Amino acid sequence: MSYGKLENKEKIILNLTVGVYIQTGKPVSSGYLAQKINYKVSAATVRNVMAKLEEEEYLYQPHTSAGRIPTDEGIRFYVNSLLNETLYATPESVRICPEELSVNSGELDSLLLQVSQILASNSDNLAFVISPHISQVNFDQVKFVKLKDNKVMIVLLSTFNLVQTEIFETQTLFTQNELDRAAQYINQNFRGKNLTFIRDYLFRELPWLKMKYEDLVEKMIALLKSYLSPENEKSRIFLQGTARLLDKAELFDLQKLKSLFQNVEEKANLARLLSDLISLERVKVIIGSELQLPEIADCSLILSPYGYRNQILGSLGIIGPKRLPYEKVIPLVDNVARYLTRIITILEKGVEL
Numbered sequence: 186m187s188y189g190k191l192e193n194k195e196k197i198i199l200n201l202t203v204g205v206y207i208q209t210g211k212p213v214s215s216g217y218l219a220q221k222i223n224y225k226v227s228a229a230t231v232r233n234v235m236a237k238l239e240e241e242e243y244l245y246q247p248h249t250s251a252g253r254i255p256t257d258e259g260i261r262f263y264v265n266s267l268l269n270e271t272l273y274a275t276p277e278s279v280r281i282c283p284e285e286l287s288v289n290s291g292e293l294d295s296l297l298l299q300v301s302q303i304l305a306s307n308s309d310n311l312a313f314v315i316s317p318h319i320s321q322v323n324f325d326q327v328k329f330v331k332l333k334d335n336k337v338m339i340v341l342l343s344t345f346n347l348v349q350t351e352i353f354e355t356q357t358l359f360t361q362n363e364l365d366r367a368a369q370y371i372n373q374n375f376r377g378k379n380l381t382f383i384r385d386y387l388f389r390e391l392p393w394l395k396m397k398y399e400d401l402v403e404k405m406i407a408l409l410k411s412y413l414s415p416e417n418e419k420s421r422i423f424l425q426g427t428a429r430l431l432d433k434a435e436l437f438d439l440q441k442l443k444s445l446f447q448n449v450e451e452k453a454n455l456a457r458l459l460s461d462l463i464s465l466e467r468v469k470v471i472i473g474s475e476l477q478l479p480e481i482a483d484c485s486l487i488l489s490p491y492g493y494r495n496q497i498l499g500s501l502g503i504i505g506p507k508r509l510p511y512e513k514v515i516p517l518v519d520n521v522a523r524y525l526t527r528i529i530t531i532l533e534k535g536v537e538l
Contacts, residue, residue, distance in 0.1 A: 191241075194226070196266070198234045199243055203255045203263035207508045210436070212252035257473040260485075260507060264470045267511050288532065293317075293347040298423050300501060300525055305426030307521075308514050310433075310505035315459055316421040317498035319349050320380040327371055327380075329364035329408070337364065337408070344377060345493045346532045355411040359404070367405045384409040420499065422456035436506035437483045447480075463490055463500045468519045473507050485509050489522035493529045501525070 191199070201221060205213045215232035235253050238244045243259035246252075255263070288296055297314045304312030319341050326342040337359065338352045375383050387406050430437075458478075462469065471486040487509070488502030502518050503509070 191262075195234055195238060196262075197222075198231060199238055199255075199259060200263050200266055202235065202238075202244060202253060203259055206255055207510065210508060212247060212254050214252035217252070257475065257507070260472050261475070264472065264511055264515075267515060268468065268470070270512075288347070288528065291346070291348050293343070293349050294421070294423075296347065296525075296528070297499075297501075298425075300521060301423040301425040304501065304503060304517070304521055305429065307517055308503045308505065309426075309429050310503050310509070310514070311424065311426045311430050312501070312503055313455075313459060314423045314501040315456060315463070315499040316349075316423070318420050319351050322349065322498070323377055323379050323493075323496070325376060328368050329359075331359060331361045331364055337411075343493075345529045347529070353411060355408060357404070357407045357411070359408065363404055364408075367408055370405065380409060420456050420460050422459065424455075430505070433506055436508060459486075459488065459500065459502075462486070462488060463497060465490070465497075468515055468522075470511070470515065483507060485511075487511075487514055487518045489518050491522045491525045491529070493526070498529070 198218060201218055202213045205217070205221070215235055216228045218231045218235075219226060219228040235244060238259070239246060239253060242256055243262060244253040245256055247254060294316065297316050301312045301314045304314070319339060322341065323344045324341050325344050325346065328340040330338040330340065332338055332352065335355050335358055336352055337355055338350060341349045343349065371383060375386075384406070387409070462471065466489075468487065468489045471488075473482050473485065476482075476486070481504070483506060484504055485507050486502060486504055488500045490497045490500050492498045501522055503514055505514070
């Protein structure tokens with residue numbers, strides 16, 4: 186659908202209609218809009234414009250005698266009109282106090298959990314933060330710890346000096362001495378890289394490395410193959426504010442809301458869905474049917490990437506009803522993502538594992 190075909194008068198009336206609907210949740214009448222613009226245009230003219238917008242599928246009329254409600258396409262137009270205004274005209278409209286975030290624990294998960302809490306409390310909606318997978322994070326130091334049976338814990342100190350840990354199962358049994366040798370080799374030769382890079386390098390250089398390091402390389406490949414298997418390649422998701430959506434149950438179809446919460450409970454599925462949406466856009470807004478997923482057809486998603494230097498680590502954002510206060514939530518998500526990026530970037534003082 187081409188937004189450029191709309192005349193200026195049509196754009197104004199469409200944005201007014203969406204804005205009023207978001208505030209009231211009720212069909213918007215032409216008489217109300219005419220009053221809203223101080224009768225600079227007659228109610229009859231507004232009615233004709235709204236009828237045309239309905240033909241163009243920006244609005245629809247739930248009943249013959251009712252006013253009109255915006256479609257997802259109408260909300261999309263409204264959001265697009267807001268994006269530049271909210272991102273660039275008032276970049277500091279939402280401030281995050283440094284006291285709200287603590288990095289004393291040195292753990293990335295703790296930091297991301299706090300960020301999800303800030304998003305939920307400031308938006309009054311469901312907030313999420315997707316963590317980076319350890320295999321994609323450039324490290325300063327890595328350590329492997331043998332646990333019970335065939336389980337190993339990886340402890341990774343990133344180049345931005347936050348610690349991540351993860352437990353995984355191996356197909357090969359390792360002694361702690363073998364794990365220590367693998368970690369020592371990796372730390373000496375690959376500091377500043379990530380585990381995916383190391384795995385690919387070892388596969389590529391295997392013949393030459395086997396001559397020099399014998400069984401150590403084969404052990405490391407077995408270790409990294411176990412860790413980097415598809416079932417282990419999952420990002421974590423931090424969710425806050427589930428109860429806040431329950432307080433807005435009237436804004437959702439009950440069956441779809443139940444499906445949404447099933448997805449929320451199955452965090453792995455939700456994390457995979459949201460991870461697929463990560464993009465280079467400063468803020469991405471996805472409205473209802475645009476995702477083509479019935480369980481979130483009544484929702485809007487607002488998300489933004491965060492990272493370290495030129496590396497995108499993950500994304501964060503809000504899931505809420507389509508009647509979100511976009512003019513508030515868009516800059517909130519943008520500012521929190523940029524603030525988290527700044528915090529990660531300035532964490533320079535290292536710690537030893």
